[in-house]
Amino acid sequence: MKTCSRCGKIKANNLFCLSNKSKDGRSCACKSCINKKRKASYYTDKNIVYREKHRELRKEQNRKWKSKNKEYTHKYNKEYRINNKEAIRAKEKIAYSKNIEKHRNYREKNKEKINAAAKERTKNRSDKEKEILNKRNKDHRIKNIKKAREIARKCYRKHSKKHSENRRNQRIELTDYYIKMRITAHRSGLSFKDIPQELIELKRIQMKIQRELAKQT
Numbered sequence: 001m002k003t004c005s006r007c008g009k010i011k012a013n014n015l016f017c018l019s020n021k022s023k024d025g026r027s028c029a030c031k032s033c034i035n036k037k038r039k040a041s042y043y044t045d046k047n048i049v050y051r052e053k054h055r056e057l058r059k060e061q062n063r064k065w066k067s068k069n070k071e072y073t074h075k076y077n078k079e080y081r082i083n084n085k086e087a088i089r090a091k092e093k094i095a096y097s098k099n100i101e102k103h104r105n106y107r108e109k110n111k112e113k114i115n116a117a118a119k120e121r122t123k124n125r126s127d128k129e130k131e132i133l134n135k136r137n138k139d140h141r142i143k144n145i146k147k148a149r150e151i152a153r154k155c156y157r158k159h160s161k162k163h164s165e166n167r168r169n170q171r172i173e174l175t176d177y178y179i180k181m182r183i184t185a186h187r188s189g190l191s192f193k194d195i196p197q198e199l200i201e202l203k204r205i206q207m208k209i210q211r212e213l214a215k216q217t
């Protein structure tokens with residue numbers, strides 16, 4: 001909490017702009033006071049003409065300032081994104097719906113590139129990111145369980161051939177997944193996570209032996 005030097009109101013820290021100059025890293029006047037002041041001066045004739053005249057120069061200066069104050073810019077953008085989540089999303093939605101055809105064409109044209117980038121991102125995820133994503137997915141599934149089941153059912157029906165082929169391959173190749181299924185099949189109380197790799201290897205050997213024996217008789 002902090003007191004605004006201009007309006008005198010006590011406000012939460014994030015309602016004060018980030019500032020490199022002050023001790024606590026925040027400006028002494030609150031955001032709404034600074035905005036009021038800025039708005040008042042922004043639209044004076046003199047300033048409008050000035051901006052128009054020096055458009056390129058200002059752009060260049062802006063770019064330079066940002067690259068010099070990368071940390072500040074990063075922090076500022078992050079805070080802005082968090083505080084204006086809804087507004088940003090709404091804006092993006094409008095922009096997207098205006099250019100839906102363009103987006104679709106772009107995706108179609110750059111399919112491979114996009115897929116490769118997504119794969120790369122998945123591969124490079126840190127454990128922390130994985131954890132966050134897993135939790136988010138789980139929460140979402142719980143919230144939308146009926147819908148999720150319906151989608152899964154539809155997908156299953158649509159690709160039933162592929163699924164059964166997949167299962168057959170799992171069985172023939174004795175994949176880890178298949179063996180884990182077999183281990184947990186009889187209410188062993190184990191979940192996939194609890195099964196050590198050694199047990200999987202042992203079970204695989206056992207199943208191979210059983211198969212051999214079945215062939216002989």
Ligand SMILES: [Zn+2]
Pocket residue numbers: 004005006007008009029030031032033
């Ligand atoms: Zn204020």
